[in-house]
Amino acid sequence: MNTHAQGPGKILIVGGGTAGWMSAMLLSDAWKEHGYEIALLESSDIGIIGVGEGSTPKMRRFFDQLGIPEAQWMAACNATYKCGIRFPDWATRKGYKSYYHPFFSISDNSTVRAFAENVAIRRDNFDVHAHPDAFFVSNYLAKRKLAPIAESNAEYQSEYAYHFDAGLIGQFLKEQAIARGIKHIVDTVTQVKQHENGDISGVETEHTGFIEADFFIDCTGFASVLTSKTLDIPFLSYKDVLFNDRAVALPTHLDGDTLPSQTISSALKHGWAWKIPLNNRFGNGYVYSSDHTDPDAAERELRKHIGLEDEAVEARHLKMRVGRAASSWNRNSLAVGLSQGFIEPLEATALMIVQDTLENFITQYSAGDFTPKYRDEFNTKINLIFDSIKDYIFMHYKLNTRNDTPYWVENRENSKVSDSVAQILHVWDNGEDLLAELKRQGPRLAYSPTSWFCILAGMGRFPRKPKKAKPRIQVNDPEEIRRYCESITQEFPDHRDTITAMHVK
Numbered sequence: 001m002n003t004h005a006q007g008p009g010k011i012l013i014v015g016g017g018t019a020g021w022m023s024a025m026l027l028s029d030a031w032k033e034h035g036y037e038i039a040l041l042e043s044s045d046i047g048i049i050g051v052g053e054g055s056t057p058k059m060r061r062f063f064d065q066l067g068i069p070e071a072q073w074m075a076a077c078n079a080t081y082k083c084g085i086r087f088p089d090w091a092t093r094k095g096y097k098s099y100y101h102p103f104f105s106i107s108d109n110s111t112v113r114a115f116a117e118n119v120a121i122r123r124d125n126f127d128v129h130a131h132p133d134a135f136f137v138s139n140y141l142a143k144r145k146l147a148p149i150a151e152s153n154a155e156y157q158s159e160y161a162y163h164f165d166a167g168l169i170g171q172f173l174k175e176q177a178i179a180r181g182i183k184h185i186v187d188t189v190t191q192v193k194q195h196e197n198g199d200i201s202g203v204e205t206e207h208t209g210f211i212e213a214d215f216f217i218d219c220t221g222f223a224s225v226l227t228s229k230t231l232d233i234p235f236l237s238y239k240d241v242l243f244n245d246r247a248v249a250l251p252t253h254l255d256g257d258t259l260p261s262q263t264i265s266s267a268l269k270h271g272w273a274w275k276i277p278l279n280n281r282f283g284n285g286y287v288y289s290s291d292h293t294d295p296d297a298a299e300r301e302l303r304k305h306i307g308l309e310d311e312a313v314e315a316r317h318l319k320m321r322v323g324r325a326a327s328s329w330n331r332n333s334l335a336v337g338l339s340q341g342f343i344e345p346l347e348a349t350a351l352m353i354v355q356d357t358l359e360n361f362i363t364q365y366s367a368g369d370f371t372p373k374y375r376d377e378f379n380t381k382i383n384l385i386f387d388s389i390k391d392y393i394f395m396h397y398k399l400n401t402r403n404d405t406p407y408w409v410e411n412r413e414n415s416k417v418s419d420s421v422a423q424i425l426h427v428w429d430n431g432e433d434l435l436a437e438l439k440r441q442g443p444r445l446a447y448s449p450t451s452w453f454c455i456l457a458g459m460g461r462f463p464r465k466p467k468k469a470k471p472r473i474q475v476n477d478p479e480e481i482r483r484y485c486e487s488i489t490q491e492f493p494d495h496r497d498t499i500t501a502m503h504v505k
């Protein structure tokens, strides 16, 4: 273990996928005042995973913190803006066949209140409009293919995230990191060596020889060369609640002159398909369970879904290791990215966890004077982030009302529900105070109360009894809310125009 009380010493990042280069950027930025030497080693024989084209709003902070303007990185990565995610066909109930998960911003406070009021009345089985789509400006922006950045002096601010080309973002970060002084080594690790006490001493490589360091960042993807293979850290699978373990991906052309500003995640027979708009193409993929269908059938189903008969466009088939390492920081090694764990990409959370991991590590390692003093606290926090995101993703499957295949029925009837999810469902179904319950669970939840209300209401989890007539008390008129939201969208520009202007600069 490093004994450099003044700084982190020599750090070796193993792996040059998005996680590796994000690590290089954030660690060098955090510790530029300290004496450090950061090198990144990647194999030219073992590729990167090359998928992962959606983000959460947290990615804004990553680039802001590094002082890299959107116009620079977005243009380099064929990136687009993401207002939110639409989920068609997860539920079958009339009026609830699709819902939109908005990125909530402070400007939404008034409509969120109206949404919560109507939901409360609807849960009491009165016939009022309580579908979230009516209440969030971001849904109207996405529907109209607008960019989520308002004209300069608009009062309403919309939260947003991005879509980007997975290969190009890695390349962009690599160039930035090398320009900021990160040493780059291209070679393949053949063996990981440990000190007598079990700490990692260095890695043997095919051509460069032995490379030693004080601290190691394991970004070797699903191979998890340091964490699983060397330190033997147990891997806790999420397979019992998240069935999907494979994906097939295919690009298609953009249609027409417009550019969508949302991800679409449509339920198919044995999983779901993403459609992500980039500046030059759509990224499409089908995430499915290999216990329920096979790669050929999945590829056929995806091709049919996206209308791509052209067999010349080759599909990429991927296996996914879904779950997490029992701990991410072990001895003098930190696992970041797929080596650490992966929750299937339904809410595009993987790179957000990379950021969370690095930010927390930087804080705790610095606070402990570059010793393992806060390692246990760190691991507890990261495990909680993983498990709480898993719970929210699981809720999509639990709430589905499809009956077309055993896959959907098994998902809905899955009884391996965490205590947190069980309690949320109990409170919701029994008309108790969900907001109070979510506040009680507070730090254990990765998603905001708004997101929980949106998914439960959006998938139509309301009483099945005949509805009571409209209540006498005042309810919020969805038409009025719609007019308000539509009026706000006037302040937002066309998405295609905004992205094109970035490329012209």
Ligand SMILES: Cc1cc2nc3c(=O)[nH]c(=O)nc-3n(C[C@H](O)[C@H](O)[C@H](O)COP(=O)(O)OP(=O)(O)OC[C@H]3O[C@@H](n4cnc5c(N)ncnc54)[C@H](O)[C@@H]3O)c2cc1C
Residues within 6 Å of the ligand: 014, 015, 016, 017, 018, 019, 020, 041, 042, 043, 044, 045, 046, 047, 048, 049, 050, 051, 052, 053, 054, 055, 166, 187, 188, 189, 190, 219, 220, 221, 222, 223, 225, 247, 285, 287, 318, 319, 320, 336, 337, 338, 339, 345, 348, 349, 350, 351, 352
């Ligand atoms: C189907 C699918 C969809 C996804 N969608 C999203 C999404 O929408 N949003 C999101 O945030 N994330 C998504 N992800 C996750 C995202 O792709 C990854 O989190 C991200 O790309 C980071 O991967 P990584 O850097 O950890 O691993 P990789 O990209 O796999 O990189 C591994 C690196 O390790 C190196 N390496 C491995 N073994 C050795 C060795 N022996 N010696 C030297 N180097 C070695 C390789 O050369 C490579 O450079 C998705 C993943 C999948 C599977």
